[in-house]
Amino acid sequence: MRINEVAKLTGVSARTLQYYDEIGLLIPQKLDNGYRDYTDENLEKLQKILFYRCLKFKLNDIKEMLEGDIDNLKILEQQRDLILKEKEKFEVILYNIEKTIKNYKGEQEMTIEEKFNGFKKEDLNKYEDQAIEKYGKGTVEESKKRQNGKEDIVAEKFNSVFRSMAKYKKDRVSIEEKEVQSKVENLYNYMNEYAFDCSIEVFSYIGKGYSQNPEFKNNIDKFGEGVAEYTSKAIDEYCKSRLNK
Structure with a gap:
């Protein structure tokens, strides 16, 4: 494939492709007339280069990563x-x-409190403590590893579920509806991904804590009055359906 064809296909300018050739980052075959001819292997390498460029890697660093046995x-x-x-x-x-x-x-x-409401790292640790109290201590270290460096991401994942729950409650959507149960499943998956390996039984126990534990209830109700109770019932419905399968 000629350089203009590659430029049109990939959106990378011909001048940039020439520069990649000059610095030895992407070297196409050269025809007798001096034209550059890009093989499928060249195009595969260009794709990798573009991925790294999107991630803000420097060209010299990309070259080092792609040299040698790939x-x-x-x-x-x-x-x-x-x-x-x-x-x-x-x-x-x-x-x-x-x-x-x-x-x-x-x-x-948008209040200052709202920017940070919901579930932070310490809130997940409280869940761990509650679960450990009933189911043992084997979850703690693994939970810390999963959360490390992802505190903001974890908080937003959990917050997104409770924002949805607040909307569903406001719109009087039944906890049995598919959209509600789908959000509960997201919550369950986040618990497993970012907190600890959570069985349905443990998830059910945690769900009850949303409405029964005053600290958890107050935290969740920041999203809207009664959201903790609504979410707790939705989790109970989810767990019952899973356990009965």
């Missing part, structure tokens, strides 16, 4: 993990931007 699968898995981390970070930023826009428009007031 484990293509390992590189792609590494890039996927890096991009997922960026995705999660920007999800949090996007939510805050949207909230701030509404605040500027006067559509919704």
Whole structure:
């Protein structure tokens, strides 16, 4: 494939491709007339380069990573993990931007407390303590590892569920409805991903704590009056349906 064809296909300018050739980052075959000819292997390498460029890696660093024996699968898995981390970070930023826009428009007031409401790392630790009290101590260390460096992401994941629950309650949506149960399942999955390996039985126990434990209840009700009770009942419904399968 000629350089202009590659430029059109990938959106990378011909001048940039020439520069990549000059610095030895992406070297195409050269035809007798001096034209550059890009092989499928060159295009695969260009894709990897573009992934790294999206992640703000410097060209020299990319060159070093791609030189020598290349484990293509390992590189792609590494890039996927890096991009997922960026995705999660920007999800949090996007939510805050949207909230701030509404605040500027006067559509919704954004308090300091609201910016940090819901579930922070210490809140998840409280869940652990409650579960450990009944089910043992084996979850603690693993939970700390899963949360390390992801506190903001974890908080936003949990907060997104409770914001939805507040809306469903306000709209009088039954806890048995698919959309509500889907959010409960998200909550269950987040618990497993970011806190500890949570069985349905433990999840049921934690759900009861939402309405019975005053500290948890007060925290969740920051999203709206009665949200803790509503969520607790929705979790109970979810767990019963899972246990009866």
